[in-house]
Amino acid sequence: MRLSGWMCAAVVGALVSAAAPAAADPPPDPFTGSSGLGDPYYPEDGNGGYDATHYDVTIDYDPPSHQLTGKTRIDAVSTQALRAFNLDFAGPEVRTVSVNNMPAAFNRNGEHELTVTPMLPLLPGLPFTVTVDYAGIAANTEGNGWTYAPSGGAFAAGEPHSATSWFPLNDTPLDKATFALHATVPAEWEVVSNGLRTQDAVQGERRTVSWEAHQPVVGYLTTIAIDKFNFLDQQRANGTPLISAFAPQAERNRETEQRLPEILDFLENLYGPYPFESSGGIYVDADIMFSLETQTRPIYAPWTDLPTVVHEITHQWWGDSVSVRHWSDVCLNECFASYSADYLWPEQKESKDVDAEYRETIRKYQGNSDFWQVPLENPGAGNEFTSVYYRGPLFLHALRRQLGDDVFFAAVREFNAGHAYGNASMPDFRTFIQSKSPTNLTDFFDAWLNQTTPPPDEYLYPGSLRG
Known part of the structure; x- marks a missing residue:
């Protein structure tokens, strides 16, 4: 996710107050899957007792x-x-609701829970299928899921949640699954989603479009966009299809999107082969304050610029292929996306002196306590999308200068490849990077990631940043 300029500039200082201790819960039923997976920030996200392997979503809108x-x-x-x-x-x-094609009992409870009781209990280790039929008005969540577009269309976007607004799932980064969408709309409307378009058929007054994502995807990284789009079809040198869509008032972004092959080549040189079978972008014209790295085809807000595209495409490696284990690990996503867009692209493509930019940023904010208030690792619920944008690039640049370019770039590439299509944590990253350095990095990492004051000068100005 990349926030609009004014949101990124604001330093968020409010911390979440500690809740009063709750009464002791009854012991869990060993034959009922848990209603959440205990994420430190969103404990009711996801569900226990099963692993989802595939979602096949059919909608008529x-x-x-x-x-x-x-x-x-x-x-x-x-x-x-x-x-x-x-x-x-x-x-x-x-x-x-049906389970294995037999009717199942169900009830809705909590903020987003759909509890299903199959006719016959499910045995451990066996595959099963759940089918949910639903209908009604798709409510406008204004950027937290299903969102109405100015043209009258709609799209789904939001982080850390959005998918629950339009299809049932195991909504956790820990349970990735492949995904297929089949959407029917009036014939004059277009539908864009993740992966490869496998069908686009008009029969009478109705259009049915199918998209399939063959690599596993986290729920909030799925999307659907319905609008009167114009398209830009491109292709990488290796044949990877690049399909981008522009809402009626988003055509001004076409020139930027034409640079997508160049952006993919640049990032592939940094982080290894592009991990998915297609790419592109969805340029909406709704007044949302973020762009989002929906897998293979990010959602772009009207204020999108070239750094935003670089940021969201970087997420295809950091956030989409390699996803967080818990939301406290969000620096893995946003620190790398911000560093790639704000430092590496300007340095390597525009010959900018990023060391000078780094020093100037430190001079500007070293005495500003608000700037350092939210730690990069485990920033706290509600603060995930704050310091990772403006301090994350500084941390990675300091780490790069601490390790040297050869070690830094080889290590981050190897780490990403080692966790492809899975999950990783900030402790995983710290341990891995330490294995590549003869210097003890414990205090360096603690100063940059865990403290709420500026790091000591030895960690602010390592390597070539000294002097």
Whole structure:
């Protein structure tokens, strides 16, 4: 995610107050999957008892009425005996649920829980299928999921949540799955999503479009966009298709998007082969304050510029292929995306003196306590998308100068490849980088990642940054 300029400039200082201790919970039912996976910031995200392997989402959407009719099939494997389990869903009314093609009982509870009780209990280690039918008005979440576009269309975007507004899933970065979308809309509308477009058929007054993502994806990185798009079709030298779409008032971004092959080549040289089978972008004209790295095809806000595209495409390596283990690890996503866009691209493509820029930023903010208030590692719930943007690039530049270019770039490339299509944490990153350095980096990492004051000069100005 990249925030709009004025949001990035604001230093967020409010910290979340500690909640009063809750009453002791009853012991969990060993035959019911947990309603959450205990993320430190979002403990009710995700669900226990199963691993999702594939989502097949079929929707019919009428833009004038906002009526959405959906049917989602979830293929999964049980990890324990289950007489009940949860899905995450905050969308329209659920009409029926079936498990292995047999009717199942269900109820909705909590903020986004859909509890399913199959007719026959599920045995551990076996595959099963859940099908959920739902219909109703798809509510406008204004950038936190299903969002109405000025043209009358709609799109889905939001971090850390968005998918629950339009299809049921196991909504956690820890459970990636492949994804397919089949969307039917009035014939004059277009539909864009993740991966490869496998169908675009008009029959009478209706258009049906299918997209498939064959590499696993986290829920918030799925998307659908419905609008009267114009398209830009490009191709990398290796044949990778690049499909980009522009809403009616977003055509001014076409020139920037034409540089996508160049951007992919640049990032591939840094971080290794592009991890997905397609790329592109979805340029909306709704007044949202962020752009988002939806997998293979980011959602771009109207204020998008070239650094924003570099930022979101960097996320295809850092955030999409390699995803956080917990949301406290968000620096892995945003620090690398911001460093690539704000330091590496200007340095290597525009011959900027990024050492000078680094020193000037330190001079400007070294005495500003607000700038250092939110730590980069474990910034706290509600503060995930603050310091990682403006201090993350400084941390990585200091680390690069501490290690030297040869070690730094080889290490981050190897780390990314070693966690491709999976998850990683900031402690994983620290341990791995330490294995590449003969110098003890414990105090360096602590000063940059855990403290809420400026690092000592020896860590602010390592290597060539001295003097």
